[in-house]
Amino acid sequence: MRTFEVKRRMSPFEKSAFGESNMHIQLAIQVDERKCISDIVSKIKNNFIPLGIQAKNDYLVYNNKGSQDHTLPNDINNCEEACNWIYNNKHPNNVGMATLGFNDKYIAITSNHMISDGGLLKSIIDIIHDRSTLKYSHPLPIAPDESLYHSVLNTDDDIHSVDPSQLTTVVSRFQNNNRINDNEYQECRFQNAIIDLNRLSKGQLTDKLWAGLLLSMCAYNGKIEKLGVATCIDMRARTDLSLSLSNCCLYSILSHTAPFSKDQTLKELTNSLRNNMQKRITNGEMTSFFKPSAMIYENEGLSAEISNVGSFEIKKPISDAWMQIKFNEKYNPAVLSLLTFGIKDGVKNDLVLRLRYPPSRLKDEEAMLLVNSIKFSVLNLPLDTNIEKAFQEIQTFQNLNSSK
Incomplete structure (x- = not known):
């Protein structure tokens, strides 16, 4: 697949409110059927915009290749532990402003708060269960x-x-x-x-x-x-x-x-x-x-x-x-x-x-x-x-x- 990029400047609000803080929000889910993991991960990767975004200087850059996924360790016991692990192992912003990890039981995401909020994380659950009314419009987050x-x-x-x-x-x-x-x-x-x-x-x-x-x-x-x-x-x-x-x-x-x-x-x-x-x-x-x-x-x-x-x-x-x-x-x-x-x-x-x-x-x-x-x-x-x-x-x- 040919790699390409689309970029825009960070807005004044994005730079002033989040520019230095590296503030991150996390979501983790427990999946009881191992065979469903791959399908759920695909839905998340196809719809969660921040997974394709990098920060380079004052720009937000979409890279269609995305960042590398992590494998969650098998000693994670609950969703809170999965959230903590993915946060502690997140990508640098210039590699990926969001990071996805999973194993046979848990899926976890951490994302820079500049380009994600609680409402977006909540929408992931709706996407997984095929009840979201939101549509894909652009690969870059809207400021x-x-x-x-x-x-x-x-x-x-x-x-x-x-x-x-x-x-x-x-x-x-x-x-x-x-x-x-x-x-x-x-x-x-x-x-x-x-x-x-x-x-x-x-x-x-x-x-x-x-x-x-x-x-x-x-x-x-x-x-x-x-x-x-x-x-x-x-x-x-x-x-x-x-x-x-x-x-x-x-x-x-x-x-x-x-x-x-x-x-x-x-x-x-x-x-x-x-x-x-x-x-x-x-x-x-x-x-x-x-x-x-x-x-x-x-x-x-x-x-x-x-x-x-x-x-x-x-x-x-x-x-x-x-x-x-x-x-x-x-x-x-x-x-x-x-x-x-x-x-x-x-x-x-x-x-x-x-x-x-x-x-x-x-x-x-x-x-x-x-x-x-x-x-x-x-x-x-x-x-x-x-x-x-x-x-x-x-x-x-x-x-x-x-x-x-």
């Missing part, structure tokens, strides 16, 4: 700030997508919350919890997660000062773009806040959060995320962020899945981020809570207590609970579990 050029251009420069001064923050009781030297930064760390959604009534999950995250942070600080969160928003359903597989990375992050009194219910709080977010979206502020000057992330402690990817609806021959994001804390040093995604089949309906934190600003045991507090809140505090009582219930839970 979001260029596809939404006029909206970005018309956004006021004074509008900031995320302003931590408005957001709920948590401060470590042990770690130094000041900036550290570049050579002291480490990989972000994570603590996980799993909720069986079969135990919850349907609906209002986002509200429960907002309330659980913010009040768990407040309870750990011992006070409620402000209630606000930065929410990651998949823009695919919120634009009039002709969506295709080349819309590889199309999300925004918006901070939104809520005035509150302690006798308000959690539902009143989350309604205010939702109304403020919708107001910003209606005002066209969602595209402010694509202005290089629009994100401000420096603050004392860690500010609240949440991203709900939705459920991976799996069926045979896939029996499990996992997704995650990994990068050095240097590139997002002041954020406590809750990534959630579901794994759903005919019986299982799990919600994974994956709390990301910079180890220079939060200890592992603190993060573990916080993610378990969020789980406790989601499972045990109805939305008609008032804020003060919810705060006290979470504090009690944290006091009972802080030394465990």
Whole structure:
């Protein structure tokens, strides 16, 4: 086969938001029928645009030959381990911005976040199960700030997508919350919890997660000062773009806040959060995320962020899945981020809570207590609970579990 290349310059947003960070997202699936591996790998390679992309200087380059696949070791025991292995063995960006690996049981992908997001990873499952409506349009990823050029251009420069001064923050009781030297930064760390959604009534999950995250942070600080969160928003359903597989990375992050009194219910709080977010979206502020000057992330402690990817609806021959994001804390040093995604089949309906934190600003045991507090809140505090009582219930839970 003759090798050829197609290239374009990286957009201003791609360079400013992702250029140096080498931020990667991963997806792994478990396949219980060995004979299906080859067919699934072919579907992924034919449709997952990032696998053909290289970064060369300021250009994204499509090479029709693609990068070499990896063979996953046979001692991998689950999808999370497969994600970690493929990330640790990823290609350099000039060889391939995404890397695929597989063995007789697992298939794993890691891809530079510049050209992939959670929505794209979720679409892989739909492609495998032949239920995707996305079509192939172009071998190069579409830059979001260029596809939404006029909206970005018309956004006021004074509008900031995320302003931590408005957001709920948590401060470590042990770690130094000041900036550290570049050579002291480490990989972000994570603590996980799993909720069986079969135990919850349907609906209002986002509200429960907002309330659980913010009040768990407040309870750990011992006070409620402000209630606000930065929410990651998949823009695919919120634009009039002709969506295709080349819309590889199309999300925004918006901070939104809520005035509150302690006798308000959690539902009143989350309604205010939702109304403020919708107001910003209606005002066209969602595209402010694509202005290089629009994100401000420096603050004392860690500010609240949440991203709900939705459920991976799996069926045979896939029996499990996992997704995650990994990068050095240097590139997002002041954020406590809750990534959630579901794994759903005919019986299982799990919600994974994956709390990301910079180890220079939060200890592992603190993060573990916080993610378990969020789980406790989601499972045990109805939305008609008032804020003060919810705060006290979470504090009690944290006091009972802080030394465990």
